[in-house]
Amino acid sequence: MEKPAFLDRDRPDVPDLVVPGGVTPFYLAGQPVRGRLIRLGVLADALLTRHDNPAPVTQLAGKALALVAALASALKFQGSFSLQIKGDGPVSMLVADCTNSGALRFYVRTDSDALENLLATTPNPTDRALLGDGYLALTVDQGAEMERHQGIVDIAGDDLAGMATHYFNTSEQHACQVMLACAMTDAGWRAGGLVLERIAGEGGAQSDAEATSAVDDSTDENLLISPDDASWETATILAATLRDQEVLDDGLSSPHLLNRLFHEQNLHVNQPRALAFGCRCSRARLIDVLERFPEDDLDHMCQDNGTIVMTCEFCNKDFHFPRQSIAVGR
Numbered sequence: 001m002e003k004p005a006f007l008d009r010d011r012p013d014v015p016d017l018v019v020p021g022g023v024t025p026f027y028l029a030g031q032p033v034r035g036r037l038i039r040l041g042v043l044a045d046a047l048l049t050r051h052d053n054p055a056p057v058t059q060l061a062g063k064a065l066a067l068v069a070a071l072a073s074a075l076k077f078q079g080s081f082s083l084q085i086k087g088d089g090p091v092s093m094l095v096a097d098c099t100n101s102g103a104l105r106f107y108v109r110t111d112s113d114a115l116e117n118l119l120a121t122t123p124n125p126t127d128r129a130l131l132g133d134g135y136l137a138l139t140v141d142q143g144a145e146m147e148r149h150q151g152i153v154d155i156a157g158d159d160l161a162g163m164a165t166h167y168f169n170t171s172e173q174h175a176c177q178v179m180l181a182c183a184m185t186d187a188g189w190r191a192g193g194l195v196l197e198r199i200a201g202e203g204g205a206q207s208d209a210e211a212t213s214a215v216d217d218s219t220d221e222n223l224l225i226s227p228d229d230a231s232w233e234t235a236t237i238l239a240a241t242l243r244d245q246e247v248l249d250d251g252l253s254s255p256h257l258l259n260r261l262f263h264e265q266n267l268h269v270n271q272p273r274a275l276a277f278g279c280r281c282s283r284a285r286l287i288d289v290l291e292r293f294p295e296d297d298l299d300h301m302c303q304d305n306g307t308i309v310m311t312c313e314f315c316n317k318d319f320h321f322p323r324q325s326i327a328v329g330r
């Protein structure tokens, strides 16, 4: 059995950081609309500043963290939910994941020359310009004994929110609206977002049938809009008024922001959920990895001073292991 993280004394010095109200789920009573408002607060700064990336890349990573937090908190699962984007742009790979308990982590892989060239001509590139063409995958991983669920779509749209919306339009059954924000503020890096989902219900099915008969019987366009369509439409228009600065402002509470948007739509705010600093790396885990390498490879990795350095890509922390301490032959 794996040692729980809190018993592992070899864990690196990472912030033991929990943001209790990181995810605020809500729904609009009597309407086919539910959603989550995501505010990473100080967690955004703690996660993002461990990596030395140019601001546009940090911004993209912050939005990716808000997105996985929003999507993971909508699912029932035990394990991790991950977003992976691979493209031919200067950011060749972006991975962000969130566990069922809200532990977040990320890493990006960049081609520094290509990135420098892009930023020289375009100081504020779109997410698309950073990522290029490629694919976006969402995976639910519930451990070795459970089946992995994965959905993949091509990268489409200019920004990450658009890419996520495209994902939902092509691979899920329901409509979805995604807003993501990340910026450097007076308080440090902040990230957040709002995801609205159109959920299916008895009322929705009935209204669709009515709408279909309206097509047959009448040319009056007003009859084509079902009450469910209208309330979804209204919710998306209201959600679109949410500004980046509001999401990123620690001084505005999540219930306050949701009330501002939906106070006339029968808003019900559910119990908030926590987000946390989520790197699961440890010396023990990395030694485990090293011990699976053949002697030759270990010798090759070994530096002149007799140590092997392993870097956790997620929290950007170096671990030093004396070459002699690695037992081989497992």
Ligand SMILES: [Zn+2]
Binding pocket: 279, 280, 281, 312, 313, 314, 315, 316, 317
């Ligand atoms: Zn780590």
